[in-house]
Amino acid sequence: MFYFIVITLLALCGPVVADTILNGDPTQGGIVFGQTKPGFEITFDGKPTRVSSEGYFLLGFSRDAKTDSELIIRDLEGSTQKRNLKIKQRKFKIQRIDGLPKKFVSPPKHILSRIREENKKIKKVRLFDRDEVFFRSGFIMPAQGRISGVYGSQRILNGQPRQPHFGIDIAAPSGTKVVAPADGIVVLAEADLYLSGGTVILDHGHGLTSAFLHLKKILVKKGDLVVQSDVLGLVGSTGRSTGPHLDWRVNLFQKRIDPALLVSKKK
Numbered sequence: 001m002f003y004f005i006v007i008t009l010l011a012l013c014g015p016v017v018a019d020t021i022l023n024g025d026p027t028q029g030g031i032v033f034g035q036t037k038p039g040f041e042i043t044f045d046g047k048p049t050r051v052s053s054e055g056y057f058l059l060g061f062s063r064d065a066k067t068d069s070e071l072i073i074r075d076l077e078g079s080t081q082k083r084n085l086k087i088k089q090r091k092f093k094i095q096r097i098d099g100l101p102k103k104f105v106s107p108p109k110h111i112l113s114r115i116r117e118e119n120k121k122i123k124k125v126r127l128f129d130r131d132e133v134f135f136r137s138g139f140i141m142p143a144q145g146r147i148s149g150v151y152g153s154q155r156i157l158n159g160q161p162r163q164p165h166f167g168i169d170i171a172a173p174s175g176t177k178v179v180a181p182a183d184g185i186v187v188l189a190e191a192d193l194y195l196s197g198g199t200v201i202l203d204h205g206h207g208l209t210s211a212f213l214h215l216k217k218i219l220v221k222k223g224d225l226v227v228q229s230d231v232l233g234l235v236g237s238t239g240r241s242t243g244p245h246l247d248w249r250v251n252l253f254q255k256r257i258d259p260a261l262l263v264s265k266k267k
Helices: 109-126
Strands: 003-010 016-024 031-035 041-044 047-049 056-060 068-074 080-086 094-097 146-149 154-157 160-164 167-171 177-179 184-193 197-203 208-218 231-235 245-252 255-257
Touching: 047 056, 109 184, 109 197, 109 208, 146 245, 184 208, 197 231
Parallel strands: 094 154
Antiparallel strands: 003 016, 016 031, 031 056, 041 047, 041 068, 068 080, 146 167, 154 160, 167 245, 177 231, 184 197, 197 208, 208 231, 208 245, 245 255
C-alpha cells in the first residue's frame, strides 16, 4: 500500500523547524520521497542525504531493512530534530526456476572474472549522485505483460538456492517495446553482459537508478537524456533467461528497491 505522511517537525527548543512531507512506503524494499525547506540538511540512519535546491530528497529501505530508521533534520541555524520511522516487515515468496543452462547457474571459472568486471561497471554507475530530480516525473510500467517474478522472492535455480530476486519480471513477446518508466539519463547501455544480456541503466537523480535486463535490442546510448515513455529497447531473452521477458530493477545507490511500489505514484 502506498500512502501519504506529513510530519511537522518541532525544534527541541524554539519555533517550528520545518514542515517536512514524506510521500511513500516505509516498508522493506520501499522508498519515500521527501520534501523539506531549501537549505535544510537531512541525515538518514547516520548518513548525509542529498537535498535538492527545492528541498526534495529520497529515503530507501532494503529488502532486509530493520524495523526502525532514524531521520534527522538540521535547519539553517543548526537546530536539529530527530524522528524514528517504523519500517514494515514483509514476507517474501520462494520462486523455483528450472531448465537454466548449467553455465548460468554455476558459471565456469574462466567466466567469473568477466562477471566480476561487469558487476564493477554496474556498481560504479549506481554510485552516481546527480543533483537532478528526474524522479519527479513519477513512474509507469516499462513494458506491458504478465508479472512472472516479483521482488524479494528467494530464487531456487535448477534446485540450487541463490540470491533473492531484486526486481520484477514482466513476461512479454520478444520484440515488445521497453520504455522509460521515468525521466532520466542513460548511464549504461551494454548489449551483451553475461548474466543480464542486453542491459540499460537509467539515472533518475539522487542515486535512484532503473536497470532493464535481457533486452533483445538497445535503442539508446550512454549519455542520452530520456523522458518518460521514450523507447529504450526491445524485450528479449539474452543472458541468464529461460524465455522472453523484461527484468526491471531499481536501486537507491546500493539499496535494492521494489519497482512495483513506484508505479503510478505521484511525487
